[in-house]
Amino acid sequence: MKGRTRFESIKEWLIERIIWICGVSSILFVFAIFFFVFREGSAFLFRGFKPVEFFTSIEWYPTSQSHVRYGALALILGTFSVTTLAMLIAIPFGLGAAIYISEFCSARVRETVKIIIELLAAIPSVVWGFIGLTIMNSLIIRLFHAPIGLTMLNGGIILALMSVPIVVSIGEDALKAVPDSYREAAIAMGCTRWQLVYRVLLPAARNGLLAAVLLGIGRGIGETMAVLMATGHSIRIPTSLLDPVRTLTATIAAELGEAAVHSDHYQVLFIIGILLFMITFIINLTADLIVKGIRKQ
Amino acid sequence: MDLSVGLSTRDLNLWYGDFQALKNVNLNIRAGIITGLIGPSGCGKTTLLRCFNRINERYGNVTTTGEIKIFGKNIYDADVSLIELRKTVGMVFQRPNPLPISVYENIVFGLRIHSGKQNLQRSATDATVEEALTAVGLWKDLHNNLKAKATTLQLEQQQKLCIARLLPLKPRLILMDEPCSALDVEATRHIEELMLSLAGQYTILIVTHNMAQARRVSEECIFMLMGELIEHNSTVDMFISPQDRRTADYIEGRLG
Numbered sequence: 154m155k156g157r158t159r160f161e162s163i164k165e166w167l168i169e170r171i172i173w174i175c176g177v178s179s180i181l182f183v184f185a186i187f188f189f190v191f192r193e194g195s196a197f198l199f200r201g202f203k204p205v206e207f208f209t210s211i212e213w214y215p216t217s218q219s220h221v222r223y224g225a226l227a228l229i230l231g232t233f234s235v236t237t238l239a240m241l242i243a244i245p246f247g248l249g250a251a252i253y254i255s256e257f258c259s260a261r262v263r264e265t266v267k268i269i270i271e272l273l274a275a276i277p278s279v280v281w282g283f284i285g286l287t288i289m290n291s292l293i294i295r296l297f298h299a300p301i302g303l304t305m306l307n308g309g310i311i312l313a314l315m316s317v318p319i320v321v322s323i324g325e326d327a328l329k330a331v332p333d334s335y336r337e338a339a340i341a342m343g344c345t346r347w348q349l350v351y352r353v354l355l356p357a358a359r360n361g362l363l364a365a366v367l368l369g370i371g372r373g374i375g376e377t378m379a380v381l382m383a384t385g386h387s388i389r390i391p392t393s394l395l396d397p398v399r400t401l402t403a404t405i406a407a408e409l410g411e412a413a414v415h416s417d418h419y420q421v422l423f424i425i426g427i428l429l430f431m432i433t434f435i436i437n438l439t440a441d442l443i444v445k446g447i448r449k450q
Numbered sequence: 451m452d453l454s455v456g457l458s459t460r461d462l463n464l465w466y467g468d469f470q471a472l473k474n475v476n477l478n479i480r481a482g483i484i485t486g487l488i489g490p491s492g493c494g495k496t497t498l499l500r501c502f503n504r505i506n507e508r509y510g511n512v513t514t515t516g517e518i519k520i521f522g523k524n525i526y527d528a529d530v531s532l533i534e535l536r537k538t539v540g541m542v543f544q545r546p547n548p549l550p551i552s553v554y555e556n557i558v559f560g561l562r563i564h565s566g567k568q569n570l571q572r573s574a575t576d577a578t579v580e581e582a583l584t585a586v587g588l589w590k591d592l593h594n595n596l597k598a599k600a601t602t603l604q605l606e607q608q609q610k611l612c613i614a615r616l617l618p619l620k621p622r623l624i625l626m627d628e629p630c631s632a633l634d635v636e637a638t639r640h641i642e643e644l645m646l647s648l649a650g651q652y653t654i655l656i657v658t659h660n661m662a663q664a665r666r667v668s669e670e671c672i673f674m675l676m677g678e679l680i681e682h683n684s685t686v687d688m689f690i691s692p693q694d695r696r697t698a699d700y701i702e703g704r705l706g
C-alpha cells in the first residue's frame with residue numbers, strides 16, 4: 154500500500170515535469186528561431202546594411218555584377234498591397250460568415266458549414282498556389298483580357314480564401330462569447346435580427362472581431378508559397394490589380410536557395426525574415442492582448 | 451369584450467420537443483393590476499411568461515397550441531408583428547441584463563430600434579431619459595453619470611434600469627421573471643416599491659419564488675404545478691383560504 158503511494162507520487166512528479174517541459178519548450182523554440190534568424194542576418198545588419206535604401210528604394214538587384222542594390226520598397230509594398238486586397242475581400246466575407254453561422258442558421262447548417270470551413274483551413278498552401286497558377290490564372294486572363302493572370306488580384310483572392318477560415322472561426326468565437334442575456338434583452342424589446350447584429354452583437358464583440366481581423370492579416374502577411382505561385386513575381390510598385398507583384402515572403406523563398414551561405418545577399422534575406430517576424434509578432438501580440446482584454450471583462 | 455381583461459389564454463399547451471411544459475392553461479388576467487405567478491421550481495412559470503411575448507420561439511424545438519389574447523388581440527394571428535407585440539409587452543429578466551452600452555443609450559435603445567430611419571431629436575431623447583429614470587427613481591443617482599456603461603452599475607440600479615428602458619415604448623403589459631432573485635433585501639424592497647408605483651398604469655405579471663413578495667405586491671395570484679394552472683384567486687383569499695389542497699401544501703411549504 155505504502156509502496157504504491159510512493160510510486161504514484163513519483164509518476165505524478167514525472168508527468169508534471171514532462172508537461173512542464175512541453176510548455177517551456179514552445180517558449181524556447183520561439184526564442185531560438187528568433188535568435189537564429191537574427192544571427193544569420195546580424196553581421197550584415199550592423200556592417201553594410203543601408204536601412205534608407207532598404208526601405209525607400211525599389212531597386213532590388215541582389216546579384217548584379219557591377220552594382221548590388223538591396224531596395225526592398227517594392228517588396229514591402231507588394232506584401233502590403235496583396236495583404237490589403239486579401240483583407241478587403243476576407244473581412245466582409247469572413248465576418249459575414251461568422252455572423253451567419255452564429256446568429257442566423259440552424260444548428261444543422263452551422264455544423265456543416267463549420268466542417269467545410271475547417272476543410273478550407275486544412276488545404277495546404279501549395280495547393281492554393283496551384284489553384285492560383287492554373288484556374289485563377291486562366292480565369293483572370295479570360296475575364297479581364299489581361300496578358301497574364303498571375304497578378305496582385307490573383308494573389309489577393311487566393312490569400313483571401315486562405316484567411317477567411319481564421320476570420321470566420323475566431324469571429325464566431327467572439328460572437329458566441331456575447332452573453333445570451335444581451336440577445337434576449339434586445340429581442341424582448343422588439344429588435345429585428347439585423348438590429349440585434351449591428352446594434353448589440355457587433356459592438357459587444359468588437360474586440361474579438363478585431364482580433365479575428367488581425368490574425369487574418371497576420372496569416373496574409375506571413376503566407377509564402379501560394380503568393381509566390383500566384384502573383385507573377387515581378388519587382389515593381391503595383392499600380393493596378395492586374396499588375397504582377399512580388400512579396401517579401403516570396404522573395405525569401407525564391408532567392409534563399411541561390412544565395413551563397415553568409416553572403417550579403419543571404420543575410421539581407423534574413424533581415425527580411427526579421428522584418429516579417431516582427432510584423433507578424435506585433436500583429437499577433439496585439440490580437441492576443443485584445444482577446445485577453447475581453448476575457449478579463 | 452371585457453375591457454378589464456388584459457391578458458387571457460385558452461387551452462394553451464406548450465411542448466419542448468416531446469416534453470409538455472404547459473397543459474391546457476386557461477386564465478384571465480385583469481388589466482392594471484399586479485398579478486403574481488407562483489409555483490415550485492420547474493412548474494412552467496418562466497415558460498408561461500415567455501409565451502406572452504413569444505420569445506419562447508427563439509428555441510427551435512417549441513410547439514405551442516391554443517390562444518393567447520393580449521388586450522383582445524390574439525398574438526398568434528398571422529397579422530401580428532412580433533416587433534409591435536414586443537413593444538406592447540415588456541419583459542424584465544431574472545438576472546439584470548442591461549446592454550453593454552451607456553445608461554443613456556440603454557434607455558433610448560427601444561426608441562432607436564422602433565423609430566426606423568427617422569432620426570431622433572437629441573432634446574426628445576434627453577427628455578425621455580429623464581422621464582424614464584425619474585419613474586424608476588434612478589434620476590437622482592445617475593443624472594450626472596448617464597455616459598457610464600450600464601453593466602458597471604450596482605445590480606439594483608441595473609434592474610431598475612432594465613425596467614426604465616421599457617417605459618419609453620409605453621408598454622401595456624410588463625412581464626417580470628423573478629426580478630429580485632439576484633438582489634439583496636434592501637434592493638428587493640426598492641424594486642417592490644417601484645412595481646407598486648407602476649401598477650395601475652401598467653398591467654404587471656410577476657413570477658416569484660418568494661411567498662412574502664407575492665403577498666406584498668400582487669393583487670391576484672396564480673398557482674401553477676407541473677405545467678397546469680391550479681388556482682387563480684385574489685392574493686388575500688389564496689393565502690388565507692386556498693381552494694385547492696395542493697395550493698395550501700405549497701403555500702405552507704409542504705411542496706417544492
Ligand SMILES: Nc1ncnc2c1ncn2[C@@H]1O[C@H](COP(=O)(O)OP(=O)(O)OP(=O)(O)O)[C@@H](O)[C@H]1O
Pocket residue numbers: 466469471489490491492493494495496497498509
Ligand atoms: N429550453 C428548454 N428546453 C427543454 N425543456 C425546457 C426548456 N426550458 C424549460 N424546460 C423545462 O420545462 C419545465 C418548465 O421550466 P420553466 O423554466 O418554465 O420552470 P419555472 O417554473 O420557471 O422554474 P424555476 O422556478 O426554476 O424558474 C422544466 O421541466 C424545464 O426543465
Ligand SMILES: [Mg+2]
Pocket residue numbers: 495496497627
Ligand atoms: Mg423560471
